[in-house]
Amino acid sequence: MKFKLTIGLFFICGLSIAQTKTILINNVEIFNGKAEKTTIGNVLIEGNLIKTVSVNPIPTDRSANTTIIDGKGKFLMPGMIDAHVHLTMESIPMQLAMVSDIGYINIVATDAAEKQLMRGFTSGRDMGGAVFSLKKAIDQGLVKGPRIYPSGATISQTGGHGDFGMPTDVPRQIGAPLSYFEKTGMTIIADGSDQVLMRTREQLRMGATQIKLMAGGGVASSYDPLDVAQFTEAEIKTAVEAAGNWGTYVAVHAYTPKAITSAVLAGVKCIEHAQLMDEATAQLLAKKGVWLS
Structure with a gap:
């Protein structure tokens, strides 16, 4: 975009x-x-x-x-730009966020947004979280903070970096109610291209300026080792096409050459993190004109 x-x-x-x-x-x-x-x-x-x-x-x-x-x-x-921020997550411990009302999380995020501004950041690319209400309040002058470019809920596969369910939540019943974290727009689970397409379109409908997919493992999630690859290339491509129809792009959380390569081949425009990337993968990003954040 x-x-x-x-x-x-x-x-x-x-x-x-x-x-x-x-x-x-x-x-x-x-x-x-x-x-x-x-x-x-x-x-x-x-x-x-x-x-x-x-x-x-x-x-x-x-x-x-x-x-x-x-x-x-x-x-x-x-003013500086923070290219990767999570305003609804950065100032609250994960354990507290998991048991807190979204209203409280938004109050914490409002305080975090003002502190970002006073550190000199006048723009923030928010790469996942329930930030649409905060953005609206900042735009209307109700609270102080940087201009926000929101991704909305992070989109994750089951067992992926955005899966914060309890260990006893599997097997998950088809059509079961969403978790509280999902309903409040912090993250959303999608398995298969059809679900990825729907969840991507939902975030775009809410006003996402870019889409965030979890394409690799992490250190702040319970079920996925850092070195795993997540989503199939076809699933990622579905999000890329939906975002492209909206005039924007997909960025992915990924660390390893395998996860990064699958995302790039699916048409992703930006890789977030990538600390385990090797030389060949870096050359692929350069060849394809993919950004590294």
Whole structure:
């Protein structure tokens, strides 16, 4: 999916800026994200757009709609992007999350989102979790946080990295009710191409900007060793086609060459983690133009 990203908020170490119609920040050490050196200068922001960056004084309307800030030589830079975050999971222990109401989890996530923003991250690519409500609240200005690009629920096979059921939950009855974690949108189990297709379309329906599949084992799940491969190539391809019809892509959790290769051959556009990748697999990613996060 192609996004037009405009950095609408700078982050100053030790200084919080509330959004107003016009903001003039004077006397700051500016790193623009490209130049090798910083410069002492001034920045004019109108609405949520950076209009002028200059080493010279910037003339501006001194009306009530203008906020003028003396940066006092502090460091100023474009907001950073966290390319892999789980706002509803990162600040709560897994054992607590498993027994907590989704309302409490969202409160914890709201606090985590504000802390992300105050660390200088103005955008976050959320790679799994019930984050749609938090994104909406941030977009409406109800709470503070970065702009979020949500994946929605992680999609996992039975026994995969997103399977947080109890050991006594098998055999799972066909058509049985969803678990609480599934119903609240934290994760969802899908076995077979038909289920993967439905669950992918559900996340897109909710507003996912990309789809997250669990294609390999993990360290925060109970049933899958780190070195296992998950989902068949056909299952992954089903999600890729559904996402492609929506103008977006699939990213997968994967560590090993086997898991990564299956995902790449199925058309996945981004591999998350991949710490066990070998040279040949890295060359495959380069050849296919697949991103590594």
